[in-house]
Amino acid sequence: MSPVPSGSAAVPRTSTDGGAGPLLRGWREQRRVSQLELALRAGSSARHISFIETGRSRPSEEMVLRLAEHLDVPVRERNALLLAAGYAPRYAETPIDDPSMDALREGMERLIQGYEPYPALVVDARYDVLAANRGVALLLDGVTDRLLVPPLNAMRLTLHPEGLAPRIRNLRTWRDHLLAQMDRQIALRRSEPLRALYEEVAAYPVPDRDAEVDDEPLGPAPHFALPMRIEHEGRVLSFISSISTFNTPMDVTVAELAIETFLPADPATGKYLHALHA
Template identity: 80%
Template structure:
């Protein structure tokens, strides 16, 4: 699979004239103060603690949150940094404070991101025969290698129509779920991961996806039994999946970009699957020969 472009979800598209990614509340004139207070409370940080981090005063933070003081552009960005506000939402804070958005949202197929696309392709292809893929903020698959294609064996064509979604492919009762031997554990891990992301990002599309996949029925064929005769000490929770009469075990790792300056880039994640036992590693090496 190759990298493809992804568009703005129409359910969250802003009104005309408002930059992509800007919540309707901001366009309606909601001030920056309430937004900053909401992020501070979400992070469970006191005004005094935030002031200390941002080299300010609790009094000034209070004035900003109540609208009695208009923060400078630099202060908005500094507070957003210390509150770990996602890049997309930092633009919203700037707009609410009366400043221009700082971070562009470049389409993935834009020539400006050509070097990035090529680098991601080389990265996941170089990881073969082990599986690797790239997803966006709502788990839309934008790139995947042949190792991922192997894991999708047996998935019906109806679920493989673009745009592919990694969570749907994994948890749908007609997707990979029936072949995951420890589905209960792996499903719990994925749902908890999404819950953490929802707490970090104010994303209605992500919440809608979570509610959809959490409601999928668990296939009767799925199980949670231990691997017969196995004494392998797993160092992280593995995904154990059936493939052509054998059980393969993988642990996953997720990577993101350091200090992204573009909304699109900030929301990309690279997930790689590492063999969790010698048998899986040996089998995958035979595929690469």
């Protein structure tokens, strides 16, 4: 398998030898924005953007941050741009278990508990599970113990042949969805651990066809979103996943957190979960 999954956009290189200019050009090209369009967004001129990218002009700290904002550069990479331009990083990277994160952790715990009986969990940029509610335990029924040793990884738990995979009725379709999601993240972030995880889970065995293809009684899938259909104690439960992130984060750790919730995709699933919860 190629080091970069097929379909990923080329990610700007991390080298800062040429200053911030080449990095900014890489992000601009990845976003498919012209120098003129970026200049108009940032209140500058195409000539100035060109001078910055070629190293003829050193951008101010404010200009680096403004361009990064309009190019939707991830917070971690904004620090890299600042360093390349000769400035100090603007965004801290606070460990999630730091006392200053107490309020954040407590808020996330309350949030995912509020989704019960529906499964909800918090993951970091590598899809390691940082918190999960009791609804997630229902999905983990039958998963081998070695996959449940912390840190749990959501992608590994889902796609591993000793994880959820054998019980997912539309495994091929759901797997394609998850791999495409990781593919987009790799294109957005420079993360060797994430790339290694992609290569690992993409290599897991997968059936020639989904089990539900020949199983008409399962009913039609909702047209508005792709469901995950999973067996549990002789039933097939259907979930739609939703991912939330923090708005305007000022910390790298917070910027890379995601809260994933699994909502019932049909009335039968919702009724069953509420009955178990009661």
